[in-house]
Amino acid sequence: MEPLNLIRQFLALILAFAGGFLVVGGWIWAPQLSKLVQSAFAEGPSVSLFADAKRIGRAETAPVVRSCIFKALDLGPDAEKMEPSAAYFILKAGSMQANVSAMMGKNDGWSERRTTELAASWGRLANCIYAQEDREICDPDSRAAAVEATTKFFAYAKQLDGSSGKPAPSATDAHILQGYGDRLLIMLKNHRRYGTLVAADFGSFAAPEIMRIMREENQTRDICKR
C-alpha cells in the first residue's frame, strides 16, 4: 500500500473518530454545555463548572435559600408571597446586570453603589446559610447555594477594594463588608474541616482567600457521613 493511501486512511479514521465523538459527546454534554455557557457569561462567577454533580446541585431550590433569601434581599412587603427560587433569581439577575455594566466599563457612583449592594446581599445570604445547622450543607442544593453566595460575595468585595479602579465604598459599608468577609472565612475553615466543603466545589477561579483556606486546612471529620 502506498504511504499516501495509508496517511489518507489514517486521517479518515481520525476524522471518523472526531465526528463520532462530537455527535455522541454533543448528545451527552449539550445540556451541561448550555448551562456552562449560561453561568460563565450570563451570571458571573458561580460554582465550579467541574464540580462533582453529586456534591453540587441547584442553588435556587436549596432549603437554605428558602430560609435565608428574604433575610438577604429586601423585596418589599409582599416578598413573602414570592417563591424563594424567584427571589434568588432576582438576586442573580441583578448580578448579571452589574456584570454587563462592568464589562462595558461603566464606573460611576451608581455602579459602585450597585456593587456594594450586591456584595452586601450575597454576604448576608452566605452568612445566613452558614448560620444554619452545619449538616444543612451536606445537601447538594444547599452546598451549591453556599458556594455560589460565598464566591459572589468575595468577587464583588474584591471589585470594591480599589484594585479594579472602582471608587471605594463609604467607611460604614466597608466595615460591614469586612465583617461579612471575616465571618465567612471562619465558617469556611469550619466547613473545610467538617468535609462539607472541598476545593473542587469552588473550582480554580474562586477568590484567593477561599482557595487558601481550601488548600491549607485539612478535613478532620465527615459530618455528612451517617
Place this chain on the structure above:
Amino acid sequence: MDLLKRAAFVVGGIFLGINLINYFVLGHTGDYLPGGERMGEWKQAAIREACYSALESPESDPLLPKLTTNDHRVDWRDLTRAKEMTAALNCYLVTHPNAICERNNRAYIVDYINRYFAKADEMMTTAKRYGEAEMSTVKNLWDSPRNREITAALAKDTGNGRLIKADFGWTTPAAMKPMLDRYKGTSDNCPRA
C-alpha cells in the same frame, strides 16, 4: 465522481445541521410531525391566537397547578411553565373542543401535547433525585383540576378518533400510548363542512 461525493457530503452536512438547529435550538418540533390529510401547518394554527387570553393571567385561575407544600424543590420557572402549559392546553382541548378538527390546529395541538408531557416528565425526573416526597409533590402539581380536564379531553379525543397514533409519528408521549392503542383504527367524528 469524487467531486460529486464530496458535494453530496457537504450538502448532506448542511441539511443535517439546519435540521438539528431547527429542532434542538429553535425548538420547532412541530416541523417534524407527520404530514398528510389530517395534519396541517402548525405555524398557521388559529387556535394559538384564540387562546392568548387564557395565558394573560394564569395566576388568577385557582384550578391551575399549584404547590401543596412549602417544603419542595420545584424551581419557580418550572412552576410557571407548568401553569402556562396547562392553561394553554386546557384552552386548546377543553374550552375549544372542536379546534382539533382543523388540520393546522391539530398539528399545533399535537406538538403542544408532546411538549406538555415532556415538561411533566422532565420535572418528575428532577424530583426523583429528591425522593418519594418530592415526587409526590410534583405528581400533585400536575394533577390539578385543569390537568384532569385535559386528561379527560385527551381520552375523549382519542376515543372519537380526533387524535390517532399516526398524528404523533415517532414522538408519542408515553402517557398517551395506552389511550391511542386502545382506540386504534377509530375514524374521527369531526363535523364535516
